[in-house]
Amino acid sequence: MWTIFGQDHLLKRLEPSLKQRRQSHAYLLSGPSHVGKMALATNMCQAVNCLDGFGEPCGSCTQCTRIAQGHHSDIRILAPGQGEEGRSAKTMIGINEIKEALRRVHLNPYEGSTSVVIIDGAESMSDDGANALLKTLEEPPPQVMFLLLTANEDAVLPTVRSRCQTMILVPLPKDKMIERLVTDHQATPELAEQLFRLSRGCLGWAIGALENSQVLEQRQADLEKIKETLDAGLETRFTYANEVASLFGTDRDAAKDLLALWLRWWRDLLLIKEGAEEFLHNSDHADSLRNQASGLSTAEIVQFINRLMQTLSNLDSNVSPRLAMEVLMLNLPIEAGQV
Numbered sequence: 001m002w003t004i005f006g007q008d009h010l011l012k013r014l015e016p017s018l019k020q021r022r023q024s025h026a027y028l029l030s031g032p033s034h035v036g037k038m039a040l041a042t043n044m045c046q047a048v049n050c051l052d053g054f055g056e057p058c059g060s061c062t063q064c065t066r067i068a069q070g071h072h073s074d075i076r077i078l079a080p081g082q083g084e085e086g087r088s089a090k091t092m093i094g095i096n097e098i099k100e101a102l103r104r105v106h107l108n109p110y111e112g113s114t115s116v117v118i119i120d121g122a123e124s125m126s127d128d129g130a131n132a133l134l135k136t137l138e139e140p141p142p143q144v145m146f147l148l149l150t151a152n153e154d155a156v157l158p159t160v161r162s163r164c165q166t167m168i169l170v171p172l173p174k175d176k177m178i179e180r181l182v183t184d185h186q187a188t189p190e191l192a193e194q195l196f197r198l199s200r201g202c203l204g205w206a207i208g209a210l211e212n213s214q215v216l217e218q219r220q221a222d223l224e225k226i227k228e229t230l231d232a233g234l235e236t237r238f239t240y241a242n243e244v245a246s247l248f249g250t251d252r253d254a255a256k257d258l259l260a261l262w263l264r265w266w267r268d269l270l271l272i273k274e275g276a277e278e279f280l281h282n283s284d285h286a287d288s289l290r291n292q293a294s295g296l297s298t299a300e301i302v303q304f305i306n307r308l309m310q311t312l313s314n315l316d317s318n319v320s321p322r323l324a325m326e327v328l329m330l331n332l333p334i335e336a337g338q339v
């Protein structure tokens, strides 16, 4: 049974080839953060190794169970911020890690029928690492599947992309997500609606927020900082830039989520300028948004949104996080009336 939810368009495509054991050697799973890329990847690992399922994971055989528990020795996950003696400031998947994974896939699977290499954050591969992978993708060994996960498909080397079957994961529509959160996760309809708005249809984020109250608390704290930074002088802004850069070194996904929150905040400021308040993402902060919007021109807001998008793209291209954040903070407008 597939546990991934809301991606039926992909399962329809996958099932026939899985049934015939003729799946592709490499897939690119593309979609926004928390949309379910790792959940689908896990299901695919199960489907190709399952002892009982027929084109889909049974969910209960030893293979499916060990994969779900993260114990299967033929499934290898590469991600930034992991490996290489646990050093923290690692924002890239380096050549050594990729070479080590490639060396292993040339051996026979140890406990299952198919080895899988999951590259979580495929846009974060170093250029030499991506080129090493490319060579293997061009002549893949049998019984191996590569799953490349990315929230920024354009930042993945085009030659690598062209060797993969692309599967685009989509956020859930409102009614489906609310139904799922209410029936399977015991959320009240009001909370489910709020989580839909905050998660923008990405179920993983909504479930995370339901299971851990710190997620919503962290969002509030992050929004307070975003608000304060606009009112602050350059010194405070630089301190903040360093905090985010450090976060980037220890938890790349959390740092990118934080910048995505910045982006939504600034898009909300623009919506207020355009008189479209009903579409606000952070509608629980409408007063603060109105207040800040009144001190900024539309041109300033648009320019800063462009800067934010450029920063996110630069970070995916492995620009120094500290430099990228400092440049961003230098471009943060100064509110009218502020000295």
Ligand SMILES: [Zn+2]
Binding pocket: 046, 049, 050, 051, 052, 053, 057, 058, 059, 060, 061, 062, 063, 064, 065
């Ligand atoms: Zn199974």
